[in-house]
Amino acid sequence: QSALTQPASVSGSPGQSITISCTGTSSDVGGYDYVSWYQQHPGKAPKLMIYDVSNRPSGVSNRFSGSKSGNTASLTISGLQAEDEADYYCSSPTSVSTGVFGGGTRLTVL
Amino acid sequence: QLQLQESGPGLVKPSETLSLTCTVSGGSISSSHYYWGWIRQPPGKGLEWIGSIYYSGSTYYNPSLKSRVTILVDTSKNQFSLKLSSVTAADTAVYYCARAVRPMTTVTSWGQGTLVTVSS
Numbered sequence: 564q565s566a567l568t569q570p571a572s573v574s575g576s577p578g579q580s581i582t583i584s585c586t587g588t589s590s591d592v593g594g595y596d597y598v599s600w601y602q603q604h605p606g607k608a609p610k611l612m613i614y615d616v617s618n619r620p621s622g623v624s625n626r627f628s629g630s631k632s633g634n635t636a637s638l639t640i641s642g643l644q645a646e647d648e649a650d651y652y653c654s655s656p657t658s659v660s661t662g663v664f665g666g667g668t669r670l671t672v673l
Numbered sequence: 674q675l676q677l678q679e680s681g682p683g684l685v686k687p688s689e690t691l692s693l694t695c696t697v698s699g700g701s702i703s704s705s706h707y708y709w710g711w712i713r714q715p716p717g718k719g720l721e722w723i724g725s726i727y728y729s730g731s732t733y734y735n736p737s738l739k740s741r742v743t744i745l746v747d748t749s750k751n752q753f754s755l756k757l758s759s760v761t762a763a764d765t766a767v768y769y770c771a772r773a774v775r776p777m778t779t780v781t782s783w784g785q786g787t788l789v790t791v792s793s
Contacts, residue, residue: 566719599779601720608769608783609720620781652720654778660733662777664720 567592567653567665574671580641583668585653586634591663592655593634600629600638603650603667612651613638640670648672675700677770677784685764685791691757695770695784702751703728708773711744711755712780713766722777723768726753733776760791 568586575581585592585600592598598616601609611620613629616636626641636655640647653665681693695709702709710725724734726744734742743756757764768789772782 597775597778601780608786609780610783611779611781614774614779614781654720654780656775656778659736660776661735662722662775664722667719 565663567655567663569651569653569665569668571666572669572671574673575640575643576673577643577645579643580639581643581670582640583638583651583653583670585636585638585655585665587636587655587663588634590658592631592636592653594658595656596631597656598629598631598636599654600627600636601652601654602647603652605649609652643672645672675772675782677772677782679768679770679784679787681787681789683788683790685760685789686793687761687791688759691755691760691764691789691791693755693768693770693787693789695753695755697751697753697772700772702746702753703748706774707781708733708776709746709753710771710773710777710780712769712771712783713764714769714786715763715766721766723755723757725773725776727776735777762791765789765791 600613603609617629708725711723741758746753767786769786770784771780773780
């Protein structure tokens with residue numbers, strides 16, 4: 564299966580909002596409401612930030628939100644903070660009972 | 674609090690079999706709510722699912738790796754394991770073990786990861 568498509572990089576200034584897109588097909592993102600998003604700081608394991616398209620795990624800031632329209636999911640981070648600088652990955656199940664990640668997006672806080 | 678810890682050789686020769694074990698503490702691997710999986714990340718690259726297993730032994734594999742992968746669970750030791758055969762330099766990566774709420778998605782807990790290098 565092909566990786567989901569994410570922009571390689573996005574950037575924003577502190578306090579601003581940014582959105583990261585994650586585009587797949589009707590066989591993955593578009594076919595299930597199980598998209599999840601992960602944050603990964605350098606040298607660290609990823610951390611779950613959003614699950615089931617728009618739900619936040621306990622302890623994750625409400626500055627992080629998720630949505631989906633058709634075959635594209637989105638992660639929005641509002642009120643950008645320096646600590647948000649990291650790599651972000653989306654993930655979705657697929658129609659063949661497997662899972663696929665996006666290629667990853669590097670967020671730079673200017 | 675749930676913890677997952679990978680263990681195994683950090684260096685494997687080409688054509689040999691990579692073997693890793695994940696030890697779960699702070700929770701039971703026999704929980705009916707979760708799947709236990711392996712994810713890898715080549716240096717400087719993105720994440721890739723390898724596969725996952727349910728405590729009953731049902732397995733789910735990435736089609737691109739399926740012919741070389743075996744994932745097993747040992748409920749008596751609260752561990753699960755990964756074997757990847759016929760490795761090449763392309764299999765060099767940080768390998769994470771993980772707990773997921775579905776076969777190969779929605780990972781709620783991650784191990785710290787272990788770097789496995791394939792080199793002679």
